[in-house]
Amino acid sequence: MSRIDALIAELCPEGVEFKLLGSCAAYSDTRVDASDLDGKNFIGVDNLLQNAAGKVDASYLPNTARLTAYEAGDILLGNIRPYLKKIWLANNKGGCSGDVLAIRISDAHRLMPEFLYRVLASDVFFAYNMQHAKGAKMPRGSKEAILKYRIPVPPLEIQREIVKVLDTFTELEAELEAELEARRRQYKYYRDALLAFSDQDIRWAAMAEVGEFFRGRRFTKADYVEDGVPCIHYGDIYTQYGTATEMTVSHVRADMASSLRFAQPGDLIIAGVGETVEDVGKAVAWLGHDEVAIHDDCFAFRHSLNPRFASYYFQSTVFHAEKNKFVARAKVKRLSAESLAKLTIPVPSPGEQARIVAILDKFDALVNDISIGLPAEIAARRRQYAYYRDRLLTFKEAA
Incomplete structure (x- = not known):
């Protein structure tokens, strides 16, 4: 310092000196054929990461013929909410979708890409971008306003x-x-080893033998309130919870209570849908003192096992290998209560x-x-x- x-x-x-971004940078105006791109050099907004964390290779290819070209040193910025905080300093050349802006420095004698990248990854720029975003359902950053952002030089x-x-x-x-990633791999190894029971003669049972499944009732984000009936939405199971929880992050209106369906303390709450086969079936053990409302794309598994044990088993490789055989592979992947009931679980x-x-x-x-x-x-x-x-x-x- x-x-x-x-x-x-x-x-x-x-x-x-402070300058308008547009006086020293511009958007890429060149095009590239989609046929020349692959998972490593096609950038869709989904494979940019938040908070300057970089990117992951695309698991899909573009569905349009020609896309905006980017070069190494360009700054790629997510341009549709909720992706306005996604940003990457490109280290290769390729093409990006219409939901990504490729910003290229035009005055390299005065501005470094690495420096501008830090400026545009800041919370100050993010707040500015959010303030000027336009549109109701899926707001987009204003390309004009972005170029008018004043940057230090x-x-x-x-x-x-x-x-x-x-x-x-x-x-x-x-x-x-x-x-941390190495620790997680070690954790996964020991978890799978403990839950495989390959060296123990224990009982394995169909899940229907040790419990029963109850489906939740529908509620939407519009029903959420700050203080109301505790609830668990299937999406929260992926993003908000680990193996078990005693509290919820969401609540719905109290006047909906009679139309809801509830999990009881000790129940396993299972996501019945997901974007990928791997996601479907993620579960969290509900250890709160009172019942909790669950979404209609969730199942409550009421069982005779240790709740945390059941939840850990749902994370194991052996469970996923069996579960994957029953997942309905439409655009949205689904598991039914009938399929879950057929899956086996160890009962030590x-x-x-x-x-x-x-x-x-x-x-x-x-x-x-x-x-x-x-x-x-x-x-x-x-x-x-x-x-x-x-x-x-x-x-x-x-x-």
Whole structure:
């Protein structure tokens, strides 16, 4: 930091010049044939990641003939909500969909792509972009307003030093993420080994033998309120919950109570639909003190097992291998209660179930609990990065 402060004092003591983005960058106006693209160089908005996390290779190819071309050094920005915070600094050349903007620097003598990338990944720009987004159902960022965004343009030496500092934070986070991923693989290995029971002679039963399934009743996002009937939507099972929960993140109107269907404490709540075969069947054990309303694309499994044991089994490779045979593979993947009832589940003694749960709870906390261990350290590093990024990108403006 002292190095950057010294450079600012030396090179721009009266402040930093601010310029309209459109005066030093423009949108790509070249086109590329979709036939020349593959999963590695086609960028749809779905395979950009949030918060400058990069991208993943596309699992699909474009369905239009010609797309906008991008080059290495271009900044690709998601341009439809809820993807306005998705951004990537391209390291190859390819093509992007209409929901992605390719921003290319036109004044390389004054602006570094790596520096502009940090500016456009900031919360300040995101708030500006959200403010100017247009449209009702699926708002889009305003291309005109984006080019009118005022960006700081300090001397290149200062830009390089800021990028260097922020890269250090990013590299440290990447190392922690890699270590966490290794822990998760280890956790998955031991979880699958414990739940396969390959070296034990235990009873395996159809799920219909140890419990029964109840389907939820429909409610929509329009029914959500701050304080009402606790509820679990199938989408929340993917995004909000782990193995078990005692509280919900969502509530629906109290006057709907008579039309809802509820899971009881100890029930396993199972997502009956998903975008992929792997997603369908994700489950969370409901350990709250009272009943909870469930969506009609969820099933409550009322059973005689340890709830956390049943939930862990639903995460195992052996469960997914059997479950996948029963998934209806339409555009939206589905599992029926009849199919779930046919799946088998191990039924060890209550003591053995409790022993396995105790072991897996420790592993689960180490890789998923954001209050301890590596997840907590990664969260702290992200907060630290955001703090220094915002501080480093805040300049006194030259008169």
